[in-house]
Amino acid sequence: xxxxxxxxxxxxxxxxxxxxxxAHAGPADCQGLKGTLKLQGQPxxxxxxxxxxxxxxxxxxxxxxxxxxxxxxVDKPGKYxxxxxxxxxxxxxxxxxxxxxxxxxxxxxxxSTVLFALEAxxxxxxxxxxxxxxxxxxAQAAQLAFEGLNLGLIxxxxxxxxxxxxxxxxxxxxxHGELVTLGAVLAYAFNVGFSIQLIPAAILAVVVAxxxxxxxxxxxxxxxxxxxxGTIAMMIISIGVAILLRNLIQFFFGPQTETFTDYNTQAGLxxxxxxxxxxxxxxxxxxxxxxxxxxxxLMKTRTGKAARAVSDNPALAASSGINVDRVIRIIWTxxxxxxxxxxxxxxxxxxxxxTMGQDILLLIFAGVTLGGLGxxxxxxxxxxxxxxxxxVSTLWVPPELKSVGALVVLIxxxxxxxxxxxxxxxxIG
Amino acid sequence: xxxxxxxxxxxxxAIGWETVVYGLAAIGVNxxxxxxxxxxxxxxxxxxxxxxxxxxxxxxxxxxxxxxIFVGLxxxxxxALLMGIPTLQLRADYLAIVTIAAAEIIRLIFRSVQxxxxxxxxDGRRGFNGDFYAMNPYPEGRYGxxxxxxxxxxxxxxxxxxxxxxxxxGLVYLLMxxxxxxxxxAIREDEDAVRALGKNVFAYKMQSLVLGGxxxxxxxxxxxxxxxxxxxxxxxxxxxxxAYTIVILxxxxxxxxxxxxxxxxxxxxxxxxxxxxxxVANGYIPFMTSxxxxxxxxxxxxxxxxxxxxxxxQGIFGDKREIxxxxx
Numbered sequence: 001x002x003x004x005x006x007x008x009x010x011x012x013x014x015x016x017x018x019x020x021x022x023a024h025a026g027p028a029d030c031q032g033l034k035g036t037l038k039l040q041g042q043p044x045x046x047x048x049x050x051x052x053x054x055x056x057x058x059x060x061x062x063x064x065x066x067x068x069x070x071x072x073x074v075d076k077p078g079k080y081x082x083x084x085x086x087x088x089x090x091x092x093x094x095x096x097x098x099x100x101x102x103x104x105x106x107x108x109x110x111x112s113t114v115l116f117a118l119e120a121x122x123x124x125x126x127x128x129x130x131x132x133x134x135x136x137x138x139a140q141a142a143q144l145a146f147e148g149l150n151l152g153l154i155x156x157x158x159x160x161x162x163x164x165x166x167x168x169x170x171x172x173x174x175x176h177g178e179l180v181t182l183g184a185v186l187a188y189a190f191n192v193g194f195s196i197q198l199i200p201a202a203i204l205a206v207v208v209a210x211x212x213x214x215x216x217x218x219x220x221x222x223x224x225x226x227x228x229x230g231t232i233a234m235m236i237i238s239i240g241v242a243i244l245l246r247n248l249i250q251f252f253f254g255p256q257t258e259t260f261t262d263y264n265t266q267a268g269l270x271x272x273x274x275x276x277x278x279x280x281x282x283x284x285x286x287x288x289x290x291x292x293x294x295x296x297x298l299m300k301t302r303t304g305k306a307a308r309a310v311s312d313n314p315a316l317a318a319s320s321g322i323n324v325d326r327v328i329r330i331i332w333t334x335x336x337x338x339x340x341x342x343x344x345x346x347x348x349x350x351x352x353x354x355t356m357g358q359d360i361l362l363l364i365f366a367g368v369t370l371g372g373l374g375x376x377x378x379x380x381x382x383x384x385x386x387x388x389x390x391x392v393s394t395l396w397v398p399p400e401l402k403s404v405g406a407l408v409v410l411i412x413x414x415x416x417x418x419x420x421x422x423x424x425x426x427x428i429g
Numbered sequence: 430x431x432x433x434x435x436x437x438x439x440x441x442x443a444i445g446w447e448t449v450v451y452g453l454a455a456i457g458v459n460x461x462x463x464x465x466x467x468x469x470x471x472x473x474x475x476x477x478x479x480x481x482x483x484x485x486x487x488x489x490x491x492x493x494x495x496x497x498i499f500v501g502l503x504x505x506x507x508x509a510l511l512m513g514i515p516t517l518q519l520r521a522d523y524l525a526i527v528t529i530a531a532a533e534i535i536r537l538i539f540r541s542v543q544x545x546x547x548x549x550x551x552d553g554r555r556g557f558n559g560d561f562y563a564m565n566p567y568p569e570g571r572y573g574x575x576x577x578x579x580x581x582x583x584x585x586x587x588x589x590x591x592x593x594x595x596x597x598x599g600l601v602y603l604l605m606x607x608x609x610x611x612x613x614x615a616i617r618e619d620e621d622a623v624r625a626l627g628k629n630v631f632a633y634k635m636q637s638l639v640l641g642g643x644x645x646x647x648x649x650x651x652x653x654x655x656x657x658x659x660x661x662x663x664x665x666x667x668x669x670x671x672a673y674t675i676v677i678l679x680x681x682x683x684x685x686x687x688x689x690x691x692x693x694x695x696x697x698x699x700x701x702x703x704x705x706x707x708x709v710a711n712g713y714i715p716f717m718t719s720x721x722x723x724x725x726x727x728x729x730x731x732x733x734x735x736x737x738x739x740x741x742x743q744g745i746f747g748d749k750r751e752i753x754x755x756x757x
Binding site for chain 1: 468470514515516519521522523525526527529530531533534537538541542543666667670673674720721724725726727728730731732734735738739742
């Protein structure tokens with residue numbers, strides 16, 4: 001009974017703590033139509049959109065803003081006609097499929113999203129033309145493999161932290177995806193909230209996330225380990241942590257999708273069959289550098305060797321004079337920081353949303369499982385394979401189902417080689 | 430402050446459709462996790478295939494209601510077999526990862542544009558509960574005591590729902606008293622010892638997964654029947670997580686634990702949500718908008734879940750020795 005009282009008090013304490021946080025005004029309830037116009041991932045500014053009722057009575061004309069967002073509020077629910085003026089689009093672009101009229105339905109008290117998929121004019125014609133030839137298939141495959149490598153490196157950053165934490169503490173951390181989101185959202189807060197340029201903002205975010213990773217182990221997971229909480233119990237608790245963090249992030253960040261203020265519009269470079277924005281090349285370079293540095297640190301430094309010793313056998317490591325708690329704390333700090341970096345990179349190459357970490361978490365798991373749970377280098381190999389597989393599979397699979405393919409592969413791997421590519425047999429039993 | 434509304438919606442929640450739906454999901458999770466020690470994090474997938482099985486059979490194939498129920502049940506059994514074969518011989522965290530992945534696969538397929546003709550994309554399917562309400566014996570009207578009133582449709586759903594909940598509880602009680610149930614509990618405690626006694630652990634685990642999935646899938650039926658629609662995003666990981674919270678709150682490995690857990694959970698969830706919404710609407714919490722009440726409510730569930738597992742993992746009625754979370 002006393003414990004129940006403590007639990008309830010803690011619950012109420014948490015409530016007050018949460019409510020004391022600073023405010024962030026979310027969008028108000030709405031009834032109408034909205035949408036975001038994007039061309040190759042970049043927002044389209046100044047496109048004209050006119051909304052009329054089904055009968056043709058004009059309601060409103062709007063233009064998209066700098067984020068490519070447009071929004072029309074209507075008084076009555078019902079069917080509406082939305083027309084996008086193709087002349088107001090950037091010169092080199094067009095609506096995919098050529099149809100620039102949509103007839104969505106507005107429900108009471110609800111905002112319906114209207115989609116206009118935009119594409120580059122030349123590209124579409126070129127693709128149609130090339131689709132007949134053999135070369136275009138390979139060009140497309142090369143482009144997708146490149147994008148997949150980019151995604152794979154981001155997954156690898158997340159997987160590295162997850163795998164190291166698993167190796168040293170035995171915790172399968174379902175809240176790792178939220179550490180990824182946290183990094184992106186922190187960078188967004190510094191970038192947009194405090195108007196800091198993205199690169200210093202990202203560095204700040206990574207540092208803060210590393211500190212939070214340290215704090216998480218010092219004040220939460222470390223304490224649980226001391227109490228003798230089992231690894232399965234900790235895994236279930238981590239799901240609670242994920243729900244808590246995800247919704248706190250949503251509380252502050254809101255449910256919408258955002259982008260950083262820097263590096264949004266960059267002209268693509270043509271490298272052979274691949275076109276890439278310079279930011280993607282830089283991002284991949286940084287990701288690769290971080291992965292190599294962490295890998296070398298694990299192999300060469302005293303702490304790295306200690307970390308590997310702890311993941312081999314914590315008791316033996318402790319008895320040979322390694323401070324296991326210190327090693328675990330370093331791993332948590334590093335893991336949190338690397339996950340945050342993954343979040344920034346993900347936000348840079350796609351966009352920011354409070355579910356971004358949740359969405360990538362299963363891909364991280366797929367990468368980790370494929371490589372072998374608990375092996376740092378297996379995680380790298382597995383993640384890159386998963387990333388490339390996901391993107392290249394869009395040659396045959398509709399893009400919205402691309403993650404499904406990766407998750408099916410995850411299950412198939414477990415059927416035939418449950419220890420993964422570089423894993424050891426004893427870990428699975 | 431509209432205290433009457435807060436009070437009536439809270440009381441409604443204690444015996445309402447949410448409690449039926451999540452109570453059934455939690456009874457299923459209790460069979461998996463509480464009795465057998467299986468970490469199935471894809472309970473939402475069982476509910477989704479059942480709800481969609483019914484919906485698609487009735488609306489797309491134009492077959493009768495009862496055929497839809499059988500399709501839903503069949504789909505749940507099939508899903509359990511598909512999820513169990515690759516994972517039940519592996520360690521607990523692999524089962525957790527695979528079940529969560531399978532639930533995501535199913536949600537993504539249900540919401541994809543590719544299969545919009547069958548599953549209806551992100552709008553889902555609606556209009557399949559006519560036959561169910563045609564069986565309603567209650568004449569039109571409003572039934573209740575004082576401010577707590579249900580219309581005849583809700584009353585019919587709740588009658589059937591609570592009968593199914595009680596039947597499921599009775600089934601769990603009888604099965605867990607039987608030799609079969611004792612093997613399940615033994616698997617939870619020590620799998621290797623059971624194997625040494627010559628039992629086929631894999632088969633028992635599979636039967637447990639199927640049984641829990643089938644019980645949980647009734648939650649999917651009632652969700653669809655009450656709302657008159659199924660949408661893919663309803664069956665996300667949050668739904669499974671709520672079911673776990675309910676099981677642990679009520680007490681794992683207890684027959685009525687999930688039912689009591691569901692009642693307490695929904696009373697608290699609805700009460701806190703309404704209270705916060707009213708406080709915000711009346712300007713007592715100036716820094717929060719009404720749209721932020723939703724996330725806070727979920728965050729509090731997460732926080733409560735963490736504290737519950739740390740401070741009182743056996744929940745309200747559970748026995749600490751019967752919790753599988755510290756084993757292995």
